[in-house]
Amino acid sequence: MFDFDSIPHIKEVSACHGAYKEENIAEKNLTSFDERQQTSKKVLPSLEEAIKRVGLKDGMTISFHHHFRNGDYVINMVMDVIAKMGFKHLTLAASSLTDCHWPLIDHIKNGVIDHIETSGLRGKLGDAVSHGLMDFPVIFRSHGGRAAAIETGELHIDVAFLGAPSCDPYGNANGYNRDSEEGSCCGSLGYAKLDALYADKCIIITDHLVSFPNTPFGIPESQVDYVVKVDNIGDPNGIMSGATRYTKNPKELLIAQYATNAIVASGYFKDNFSMQMGSGGASLAVARYLREKMVEQDIKCRFALGGITGQIVQMHEEGLVKKILDVQSFDLIAANSVKNNRFHQQIDASYYASYVNKGAAVNQLDFVILSALEVDTDFNVNVMTGSDGVIRGAVGGHPDTAAGASMTIVVCPLLRGRIPTICSKVNTICTPGKTVDVVVTDQGIAVNPARPELYERFVAAGLPVTTIEKLRDRAERIAGTPEPIQYTDKIVGVLMYRDNSVIDVIRQVKD
Amino acid sequence: MDIKKTGVAGTMESSDIIVRIEPKETEGIELELESAVMQQYGKQIERVIRETLGELGVTRAYVNAVDKGALDCTVAARTSAAAYRAAESSDYVWKEVRI
Numbered sequence: 001m002f003d004f005d006s007i008p009h010i011k012e013v014s015a016c017h018g019a020y021k022e023e024n025i026a027e028k029n030l031t032s033f034d035e036r037q038q039t040s041k042k043v044l045p046s047l048e049e050a051i052k053r054v055g056l057k058d059g060m061t062i063s064f065h066h067h068f069r070n071g072d073y074v075i076n077m078v079m080d081v082i083a084k085m086g087f088k089h090l091t092l093a094a095s096s097l098t099d100c101h102w103p104l105i106d107h108i109k110n111g112v113i114d115h116i117e118t119s120g121l122r123g124k125l126g127d128a129v130s131h132g133l134m135d136f137p138v139i140f141r142s143h144g145g146r147a148a149a150i151e152t153g154e155l156h157i158d159v160a161f162l163g164a165p166s167c168d169p170y171g172n173a174n175g176y177n178r179d180s181e182e183g184s185c186c187g188s189l190g191y192a193k194l195d196a197l198y199a200d201k202c203i204i205i206t207d208h209l210v211s212f213p214n215t216p217f218g219i220p221e222s223q224v225d226y227v228v229k230v231d232n233i234g235d236p237n238g239i240m241s242g243a244t245r246y247t248k249n250p251k252e253l254l255i256a257q258y259a260t261n262a263i264v265a266s267g268y269f270k271d272n273f274s275m276q277m278g279s280g281g282a283s284l285a286v287a288r289y290l291r292e293k294m295v296e297q298d299i300k301c302r303f304a305l306g307g308i309t310g311q312i313v314q315m316h317e318e319g320l321v322k323k324i325l326d327v328q329s330f331d332l333i334a335a336n337s338v339k340n341n342r343f344h345q346q347i348d349a350s351y352y353a354s355y356v357n358k359g360a361a362v363n364q365l366d367f368v369i370l371s372a373l374e375v376d377t378d379f380n381v382n383v384m385t386g387s388d389g390v391i392r393g394a395v396g397g398h399p400d401t402a403a404g405a406s407m408t409i410v411v412c413p414l415l416r417g418r419i420p421t422i423c424s425k426v427n428t429i430c431t432p433g434k435t436v437d438v439v440v441t442d443q444g445i446a447v448n449p450a451r452p453e454l455y456e457r458f459v460a461a462g463l464p465v466t467t468i469e470k471l472r473d474r475a476e477r478i479a480g481t482p483e484p485i486q487y488t489d490k491i492v493g494v495l496m497y498r499d500n501s502v503i504d505v506i507r508q509v510k511d
Numbered sequence: 512m513d514i515k516k517t518g519v520a521g522t523m524e525s526s527d528i529i530v531r532i533e534p535k536e537t538e539g540i541e542l543e544l545e546s547a548v549m550q551q552y553g554k555q556i557e558r559v560i561r562e563t564l565g566e567l568g569v570t571r572a573y574v575n576a577v578d579k580g581a582l583d584c585t586v587a588a589r590t591s592a593a594a595y596r597a598a599e600s601s602d603y604v605w606k607e608v609r610i
Binding site: 388418 | 526547553583
């Protein structure tokens with residue numbers, strides 16, 4: 001026996017809730033594990049019920065991830081229910097949005113959604129926003145910038161609605177399913193992980209309820225409030241293409257060859273190097289050519305980061321890439337590799353690219369290969385607005401990896417159709433030229449004057465080096481100088497740099 | 512050059528233009544242009560079509576063009592081929608088309 005108050009310093013002990021009382025002990029559950037999980041209180045019969053239970057209110061911020069890409073059913077499904085329940089003035093903070101999310105247009109018109117934060121917009125929704133659909137401009141953040149905003153609490157998520165290809169009755173969720181080969185699969189849940197961690201309330205939406213424990217998991221049950229089973233979270237064909245195909249486009253192959261030779265000559269191509277590659281045609285071809293160089297010179301890659309493709313997985317399985325850090329799996333081979341390869345690690349958006357946490361993987365990159373819609377003579381890159389000024393892209397990890405990598409290589413054709421890619425001034429700055437080191441086109445390589453040592457190494461290696469101004473002049477000589485796009489004064493989009501400062505704005509296009 | 516019937520040249524492929532030229536009773540070129548790059552290059556494409564027809568001495572014609580981002584040299588070549596076909600002429604003047 002003891003007298004609680006007589007314990008020395010007990011009042012100064014934190015996390016001490018007084019003396020033990022037997023009546024505070026909850027009744028034990030005596031049913032078997034299996035019976036228990038069948039009746040898990042987290043599993044709710046409908047989205048509507050889950051939305052009621054989390055206490056959604058007008059004006060709140062809700063979040064979604066974009067791991068289902070253009071096959072996603074979750075955002076439209078959830079928004080339809082929310083609209084029917086009569087909620088208004090919500091902020092939709094998705095990690096990204098794509099073509100299939102055009103039904104949001106009606107929810108915006110009806111006042112269900114007032115404001116959108118995303119990495120990108122495409123298709124009819126991007127078009128509508130560019131034509132002045134919203135009063136509140138869309139806020140575009142990079143993957144790292146969004147992660148940072150969530151971590152600092154500046155972007156506060158009230159409710160996260162996260163689709164998952166598998167989940168158990170307690171909320172352990174993942175982007176693949178170890179219990180069966182059926183159903184959809186998206187691999188890494190990198191962007192969803194952070195939302196689950198920081199949202200006040202988290203609802204997992206799945207079409208594959210499996211027995212506890214759904215290990216390994218991308219999202220642990222400790223972060224999940226409710227689980228809702230639906231018939232389909234997405235169209236598997238839209239979520240994942242089987243394998244990303246090699247390009248046969250001679251222009252892209254030429255760009256890839258130049259880029260590979262530039263990497264080899266750069267001084268960064270040595271044993272234990274690190275890299276990130278995109279999923280565009282030229283980027284994929286770089287992976288293929290670089291693989292040959294690695295075999296030839298017996299050089300191994302320590303880790304590959306980012307959106308991961310089958311090409312990287314193949315190199316990993318051959319022992320050429322030792323480790324993979326995967327925030328988003330781009331194809332089915334990559335998704336299956338997360339499931340099967342021990343050193344193919346799922347990482348969250350903060351670990352990938354945040355600028356405020358205690359360490360982000362982008363800062364360990366030797367080089368990154370990035371694409372561009374436009375590059376200007378100051379090396380600024382636009383990946384957001386098309387040649388007509390309409391929003392049709394995504395910031396993604398572009399500015400994050402460009403800032404982190406020792407050598408940032410942008411690959412693009414000199415012309416797309418008749419539109420020059422290299423120009424005097426990009427329509428929209430997404431990644432500042434200060435962080436872009438090399439631009440590789442089918443008609444020559446330009447090196448940022450801030451990197452004279454790269455210029456010299458490329459010249460010594462006999463690469464077709466020129467200046468960015470000469471590339472622009474050549475493009476305009478072939479295509480003619482385009483007339484500038486006509487905009488109104490209305491700002492429809494705001495581009496945040498990765499430190500969440502405003503780097504540019506997008507204006508409404510004139511019809 | 513007299514336009515006698517409908518003449519067509521070109522394709523709907525990317526970076527090409529399809530030009531259709533038809534007879535017209537009255538003086539003047541009536542041009543209808545659709546382009547994937549209308550905003551940036553619409554005026555330029557129209558100028559190249561009119562200049563090319565002018566050089567060939569075509570003064571009466573309906574012209575319909577659907578452009579998929581063709582360069583000026585392609586626009587000129589397709590316009591000229593359509594005009595020859597519409598005029599039922601094969602007295603081609605082979606030359607380098609300026610870029």
